[in-house]
Amino acid sequence: MPRTKQYNEPEVIEKAMNLFWRNGYETTSMQMLEKEMGINKFSIYSSFGSKKGVFLESLKCYKQKLNRLLNKLKTAENGALGIKQYFYDFIDFTKETEYGKGCLVTNTANEIGEDADEQIKASLIAFTEEVKQLFIKILKQDTTKDIATIEQQADFLIISMFGLSSATRIFNKKQLDNYIENIFKNT
Amino acid sequence: MPRTKQYNEPEVIEKAMNLFWRNGYETTSMQMLEKEMGINKFSIYSSFGSKKGVFLESLKCYKQKLNRLLNKLKTAENGALGIKQYFYDFIDFTKETEYGKGCLVTNTANEIGEDADEQIKASLIAFTEEVKQLFIKILKQDTTKDIATIEQQADFLIISMFGLSSATRIFNKKQLDNYIENIFKNT
DNA sequence: TCAATAACTAACCAATCGTTTAGTTATTTA
């Protein structure tokens, strides 16, 4: 009966996500969110409840976006080589100007301090675990490796992925290439 | 002729540094700094000019603190194995509770957004370059390696170091161990 | 011992923070 919403929630969340991605959680103010999302504070609060609410939805949106990259990896059948390609794809994914804007998950993990919000932290850990399990699945394509080796390699890869994300913030393209080539030099 | 300062600048900066290290730049307020440094705002501003001033001095202090770890590495004569030990030392260095508080340099690199302060960014890049040069010096102990290989390995190590710092924030001890063992498995 | 002076205290600055709310506008169905 009443008037209809003039905005689309997933659409404005994607805009919010990009702002958080570029600027971090603390630095991003409600005022900036209003401007970027193109809607009023009232609308933001009625749709998402709080700044943290907007952020948690943004994290979900980010995961979906990243999942499009991961789907390519899921269907790949060339094992570790597919993972290497994923690392390179990821650099393009985070590309901003000369440097990258990192990964929203990694950026957030680095931003949150001693009194970190548990809900946010849990969301981050869950995501790294998800990607790690995908790595394990792919590494298992090589049936000559035992499970302990695979577990260790998966930890190595997920943390390297994490590191790559940080690295895009201040290391140049050549350094990032050197990094990836070294990770996969025995592959 | 006037009264003497009741505080010691390097001493209060170390306290500020620890606060920034734990909480990040944005999250740390002047109020928190007053409390942690144990001196009044007036004293902070008369000694360091601004919040950014306190932070830049904190970065210097952090580098000095980290240099004590690096000195152990400088005098080590066991090449890459010394670097491996440095990685493990670093985990202890950043240890907070269950997780680590990362590296102040890495944390800051991840925190700063698109309108990053150039002075701060330059300070971060300078530091990574400094450590990388140290890695190169150590890797050159192995005279069988050519310079291109050494350059690539140094980039790999400094970015891995960067990644390890991020990783201490949300990965557990076993995962970090897996990570380091994989980095140095051929050493 | 006392004038000089820097270190200090504490109140205050405007601006902005995340959040709320009173009042207005547009849309819908009965």
Place this chain on the structure above:
DNA sequence: TAAATAACTAAACGATTGGTTAGTTATTGA
């Protein structure tokens, strides 16, 4: 077409942000 109702606007909330400043206190060399 008109009552109902949700979407909207915009002003304001108290708290806190980084930063300043007037006035007080302590220490010093002369």
